[in-house]
Amino acid sequence: MSAMYFAQFADVDGIIRMIRPKISALIANSPRGITIDVKKTQRNRTTEQNRYLFAIYKHIVEFYNQTGFIPDNLPINGINSDFLHQYFKARFDVKETKNMNTVEFCAYTDKIQLLMTEQTKGEYDPIYPEEPFQTMD
Numbered sequence: 001m002s003a004m005y006f007a008q009f010a011d012v013d014g015i016i017r018m019i020r021p022k023i024s025a026l027i028a029n030s031p032r033g034i035t036i037d038v039k040k041t042q043r044n045r046t047t048e049q050n051r052y053l054f055a056i057y058k059h060i061v062e063f064y065n066q067t068g069f070i071p072d073n074l075p076i077n078g079i080n081s082d083f084l085h086q087y088f089k090a091r092f093d094v095k096e097t098k099n100m101n102t103v104e105f106c107a108y109t110d111k112i113q114l115l116m117t118e119q120t121k122g123e124y125d126p127i128y129p130e131e132p133f134q135t136m137d
Contacts, residue, residue: 042101049105052129053097056112057081059127069120088112 026034064070064079071087089097092111100108113126 045105
């Protein structure tokens, strides 16, 4: 049985009637039993959140242009948003930001700005969106 998605207003009794035969067949043919995971579906990161992330990168580039500071004292001459995007994904072991949910994305943008604040001993001033782009749903 593959993953199934049901909307908020789905008929619970109808869902149970639909999956009961599939679960019964799986149990009958699985000597070690089965595992069923039920979890809340979370929204993927929004376009607005992604714009916010790239605004953070732009802010870091501007900070670099003013101060010459490069995260983690990397031995490079200059940075841009595309470099920062790849760098922070590798730094925080993130394969793709587009696959993050809104909560994971919030934590990721916070980690980037916290790292910058810590490494500059408070000289870097984090930016925050005017709109509520850091949606937690």
